[in-house]
Amino acid sequence: DVKVTQSSRYLVKRTGEKVFLECVQDMDHENMFWYRQDPGLGLRLIYFSYDVKMKEKGDIPEGYSVSREKKERFSLILESASTNQTSMYLCASSLSGQDTQYFGPGTRLTVL
């Protein structure tokens, strides 16, 4: 079974802090994705990566950056956390050309 893990289930940070969310997948998938999930808005794509060191902006990249130094790991960085970034963050991965995305359990981030 594909496994996608995220470093924390719950995280509480203060405004202005730099925040790192880590995602690791164990199935050699080329593609990795970061979404945020908010009530009434569904999933919105922040960034995705289709290869090591490659990244593409999604629909809402402002205030975020990403890093993919190794194929199995995709990090989401909040350079200076703000209260409007309080949300559930979901990581996913997929094989290129394959239809299915596999999701991690999510990180619920609260910014105070």
Next chain:
Amino acid sequence: GDSVTQMEGPVTLSEEACLTINCTYTATGYPSLFWYVQYPGEGLQLLLKATKADDKGSNKGFEATYRKETTSFHLEKGSVQVSDSAVYFCALRPNTGNQFYFGTGTSLTVIP
């Protein structure tokens, strides 16, 4: 651009009732279509998918048929159980590229 519109919730049903959650899409060509399910406190899991017109995806008693003529992929189940309580997301992947587009989610609660 590509998008998915799904029925807004929340939906509350009694056990053994019939379920339909509507989903329509906008896309060029022939996208792949998906239903994902998110149980409380968890990430999204693939429920079923269909990759071409008239295909029927099915899993755990749920079904959805890819209707090109109506650009729809409605989720149905003949008899819901309490354990089906979750949030359901309709999604599409265009026939080019690796990005997915998700609907806003429909929350289902099944009461005994």
